[in-house]
Amino acid sequence: MSIQNLNTFDPFADAARGTDEGVQDGLVHIRIQQRNGRKTLTTVQGLSADYDLKKIVRACKKEFACNGTVVEHPEYGEVLQLQGDQRENICQFLTKVGLVKAEQIKVHGF
Numbered sequence: 001m002s003i004q005n006l007n008t009f010d011p012f013a014d015a016a017r018g019t020d021e022g023v024q025d026g027l028v029h030i031r032i033q034q035r036n037g038r039k040t041l042t043t044v045q046g047l048s049a050d051y052d053l054k055k056i057v058r059a060c061k062k063e064f065a066c067n068g069t070v071v072e073h074p075e076y077g078e079v080l081q082l083q084g085d086q087r088e089n090i091c092q093f094l095t096k097v098g099l100v101k102a103e104q105i106k107v108h109g110f
Contacts, residue, residue: 028100030087032109042087044080044094045073051099053078059097064089 028046035041047053057068057080068082082090087107094100 027104027106028094030090030105030107030109032085032087039083040085042082042085042090044082044090045076047078047080047099049077053080056080056099057082060086060090060093063093 033041066083
């Protein structure tokens with residue numbers, strides 16, 4: 001009688017596959033940052049590198065009538081930045097277009 005189940009499954013194999021340039025939890029984080037006065041900035045971090053982020057920003061700018069850009073963050077990689085509080089708009093846009101599922105979105109902020 002041999003025991004085969006000891007070396008067949010590694011429960012931590014998917015944790016070791018994480019890269020430094022992306023988020024390991026697979027969530028898309030939507031945050032709001034206070035600028036000066038009443039001005040705010042919405043950041044979207046954790047989108048897959050397979051997507052062209054510049055095209056996503058261009059579509060969001062047209063849809064929400066705001067300005068936006070893609071910035072390179074040293075820890076999080078490429079991050080979308082949109083002017084104003086666009087948290088609800090960007091959640092609806094990402095799920096409507098089919099880039100992420102609703103359960104993959106994590107919204108932060110006040």
